[in-house]
Amino acid sequence: xxxxxxxxxxxxxxxxxxxxxxxxxxxxxxxxxxxxxxxxxxxxxxxxxxxxxxxxxxxxxxxxxxxxxxxxxxxxxxxxxxxxxxxxxxxxxxxxxxxxxxxxxxxxxxxxxxxxxxxxxxxxxxxxxxxxxxxxxxxxxxxxxxxxxxxxxxxxxxxxxxxxxxxxxxxxxxxxxxxxxxxxxxxxxxxxxxxxxxxxxxxxxxxxxxxxxxxxxxxxxxxxxxxxxxxxxxxxxxxxxxxxxxxxxxxxxxxxxxxxxxxxxxxxxxxxxxxxxxxxx
Amino acid sequence: xxxxxxxxxxxxxxxxxxxxxxxxxxxxxxxxxxxxxxxxxxxxxxxxxxxxxxxxxxxxxxxxxxxxxxxxxxxxxxxxxxxxxxxxxxxxxxxxxxxxxxxxxxxxxxxxxxxxxxxxxxxxxxxxxxxxxxxxxxxxxxxxxxxxxxxxxxxxxxxxxxxxxxxxxxxxxxxxxxxxxxxxxxxxxxxxxxxxxxxxxxxxxxxxxxxxxxxxxxxxxxxxxxxxxxxxxxxxxxxxxxxxxxxxxxxxxxxxxxxxxxxxxxxxxxxxxxxxxxxxxxxxxxxxxxxxxxxxxxxxxxxxxxxxxxxxxxxxxxxxxxxxxxxxxxxxxxxxxxxxxxxxxxxxxxxxxxxxxxxxxxxxxxxxxxxxxxxxxxxxxxxxxxxxxxxxxxxxxxxxxxxxxxxxxxxxxxxxxxxxxxxxxxxxxxxxxxxxxxxxxxxxxxx
Numbered sequence: 060x061x062x063x064x065x066x067x068x069x070x071x072x073x074x075x076x077x078x079x080x081x082x083x084x085x086x087x088x089x090x091x092x093x094x095x096x097x098x099x100x101x102x103x104x105x106x107x108x109x110x111x112x113x114x115x116x117x118x119x120x121x122x123x124x125x126x127x128x129x130x131x132x133x134x135x136x137x138x139x140x141x142x143x144x145x146x147x148x149x150x151x152x153x154x155x156x157x158x159x160x161x162x163x164x165x166x167x168x169x170x171x172x173x174x175x176x177x178x179x180x181x182x183x184x185x186x187x188x189x190x191x192x193x194x195x196x197x198x199x200x201x202x203x204x205x206x207x208x209x210x211x212x213x214x215x216x217x218x219x220x221x222x223x224x225x226x227x228x229x230x231x232x233x234x235x236x237x238x239x240x241x242x243x244x245x246x247x248x249x250x251x252x253x254x255x256x257x258x259x260x261x262x263x264x265x266x267x268x269x270x271x272x273x274x275x276x277x278x279x280x281x282x283x284x285x286x287x288x289x290x291x292x293x294x295x296x297x298x299x300x301x302x303x304x305x306x307x308x309x310x311x312x313x314x315x316x317x318x319x320x321x322x323x324x325x326x327x328x329x330x331x332x333x334x335x336x337x338x339x340x
Numbered sequence: 341x342x343x344x345x346x347x348x349x350x351x352x353x354x355x356x357x358x359x360x361x362x363x364x365x366x367x368x369x370x371x372x373x374x375x376x377x378x379x380x381x382x383x384x385x386x387x388x389x390x391x392x393x394x395x396x397x398x399x400x401x402x403x404x405x406x407x408x409x410x411x412x413x414x415x416x417x418x419x420x421x422x423x424x425x426x427x428x429x430x431x432x433x434x435x436x437x438x439x440x441x442x443x444x445x446x447x448x449x450x451x452x453x454x455x456x457x458x459x460x461x462x463x464x465x466x467x468x469x470x471x472x473x474x475x476x477x478x479x480x481x482x483x484x485x486x487x488x489x490x491x492x493x494x495x496x497x498x499x500x501x502x503x504x505x506x507x508x509x510x511x512x513x514x515x516x517x518x519x520x521x522x523x524x525x526x527x528x529x530x531x532x533x534x535x536x537x538x539x540x541x542x543x544x545x546x547x548x549x550x551x552x553x554x555x556x557x558x559x560x561x562x563x564x565x566x567x568x569x570x571x572x573x574x575x576x577x578x579x580x581x582x583x584x585x586x587x588x589x590x591x592x593x594x595x596x597x598x599x600x601x602x603x604x605x606x607x608x609x610x611x612x613x614x615x616x617x618x619x620x621x622x623x624x625x626x627x628x629x630x631x632x633x634x635x636x637x638x639x640x641x642x643x644x645x646x647x648x649x650x651x652x653x654x655x656x657x658x659x660x661x662x663x664x665x666x667x668x669x670x671x672x673x674x675x676x677x678x679x680x681x682x683x684x685x686x687x688x689x690x691x692x693x694x695x696x697x698x699x700x701x702x703x704x705x706x707x708x709x710x711x712x713x714x715x716x717x718x719x720x721x722x723x724x725x726x727x728x729x730x731x732x733x734x735x736x737x738x739x740x741x742x743x744x745x746x747x748x749x750x751x752x753x754x755x756x757x758x759x760x761x762x763x764x765x766x767x768x769x770x771x772x773x774x775x776x777x778x779x780x781x782x783x784x785x786x787x
Binding site: 089090091092174175176177193195196197282283284285286287303304305306 | 439443446447449450451467471473612613614615617618619624627629750753756760761764
């Protein structure tokens with residue numbers, strides 16, 4: 060029964076996983092030509108590769124911007140949509156829509172919104188008397204613009220998960236609090252938040268993992284040959300360019316391994332830290 | 341509960357890395373075979389049973405990969421005629437957008453699922469030929485009716501690697517100076533003409549540039565074929581030496597050929613490099629905010645198909661520098677995959693595309709200049725409103741061979757990487773060029 064799934068896992072996950080580790084010690088060039096075992100050479104190249112460090116720095120910036128803001132907005136909207144408002148299901152659908160739309164399509168639309176000469180955003184800017192900008196080419200704004208799109212797509216999905224978490228909290232707590240005369244804010248801080256920590260923990264971990272892998276938004280919105288690529292490309296984007304534009308597949312594998320190690324260490328660290336704040340009672 | 345969560349999350353973290361790894365995995369389902377060739381043959385084998393196909397009969401399904409969308413109608417028609425001529429064949433067209441073409445082609449070639457016949461260009465022929473991904477076609481040509489002298493000599497050379505020819509050019513292109521007549525009229529300046537020098541161009545760019553209306557004289561963003569490849573030889577420099585052993589980027593003459601573009605940028609006569617990356621030169625040109633753009637003949641189709649714009653522009657020669665005139669010449673060629681199951685049919689298709697009928701169809705389609713000299717004029721006739729004759733004249737009388745070598749794709753990236761900062765006015769042209777020269781020389785030493 061589970062054979063097809065297991066087979067799929069082995070072929071598409073386990074085999075590539077170990078293969079990437081092996082490849083990272085080989086010099087593999089154009090047309091997958093393996094030029095032999097080179098030991099740690101790919102890793103040494105990585106240390107000296109300025110682009111790599113810049114990509115790593117950019118990725119941490121993405122994480123620092125996207126993770127907290129996605130969580131904040133998802134939580135805010137989840138709480139709002141938990142209340143008895145009119146057209147509740149309509150709003151839930153609206154907020155969830157970006158999550159089920161292909162990120163490629165989403166990025167294409169946003170790319171046009173941001174377009175320096177013909178974009179809606181600049182149209183609005185000029186309408187209210189502000190200077191138009193080259194949003195996706197400007198060092199100061201490009202990374203934030205990409206993050207915005209990512210947050211926009213994240214919020215819907217994590218909102219649903221948090222909403223499920225909120226609805227799993229027993230009504231009894233709130234009733235008791237109401238009898239004691241607690242305000243809405245007090246109920247949120249003293250009941251909802253602590254009892255939601257397991258869900259929040261899960262959301263944070265998943266957000267960090269997915270943000271470390273940010274790729275499609277950058278790939279779709281920033282041309283591989285754009286000057287802006289230097290200050291917007293993530294580690295995965297650098298991996299992609301190394302492997303598929305520059306045909307350095309051994310080196311690219313080393314980048315993938317590094318990313319894996321970073322994500323794993325961060326995740327293990329968070330697992331250790333959860334004792335301090337996650338409430339499983 | 342906690343254990344389970346830990347396990348799930350570790351799995352998720354693991355898949356994280358694998359997601360990025362899967363691109364490679366898909367292309368290589370079998371554990372590392374030693375050589376590309378054996379692998380590709382293995383992978384191509386199963387589908388159709390080739391049991392009794394005699395080697396001489398022309399049959400089989402030929403997949404044909406190309407990038408230029410405008411070619412599709414001509415190719416569809418060619419395929420129809422070809423299939424009628426050789427009833428056992430079927431042509432499957434595989435167009436891919438320019439942005440993804442090379443990535444896809446290389447991935448497919450690595451994985452053994454590459455098209456039987458595909459288009460290559462100057463920067464990539466060396467890479468594909470020296471890796472043995474495409475086959476030499478000298479013997480095929482010798483035993484056919486093809487007369488190579490019908491095709492531009494510069495392009496036969498371009499597709500010859502180490503004495504063997506790997507492809508026949510299907511089209512050729514040269515570069516001209518396109519200009520927006522309306523903007524010239526508005527400022528009361530005479531249109532560019534064949535006697536123009538670079539100074540005239542700069543003066544006109546200055547006159548047309550008007551920050552108040554957001555109008556620019558010219559687009560001077562990073563462009564090799566449509567840009568400094570043409571000006572560098574005019575200043576007496578070169579990109580790569582004739583023996584393909586040294587880079588020309590450390591020469592002052594080469595730097596001058598790039599500086600002239602960056603100067604236009606510096607003066608503010610061109611939209612910035614960043615702006616031109618967001619919206620490429622021809623788009624800005626067609627939107628009427630740019631007076632001149634140096635671009636290839638192939639833009640004629642794009643300009644002419646826009647009802648509102650088609651009569652507003654025309655084209656002339658690239659301005660002269662030091663009393664000389666030139667245009668780099670390039671063309672794409674049809675090459676045969678080393679992994680094809682049907683080499684005979686693949687060759688017949690290449691031969692057909694190089695022949696009279698296909699060249700005639702290509703010329704009439706208006707998508708590209710047919711490489712066969714007897715049919716080039718057909719293309720120009722499609723655009724009577726433009727001064728298209730200049731492209732043929734350039735090709736015959738003042739063309740400059742497209743600079744390339746085995747590692748051209750790689751030093752092409754180096755060139756871009758360094759010069760993009762110069763065009764963005766962040767570093768000096770001289771520094772960027774010196775850096776290119778040293779990296780490029782290292783690379784050329786490995787050839």
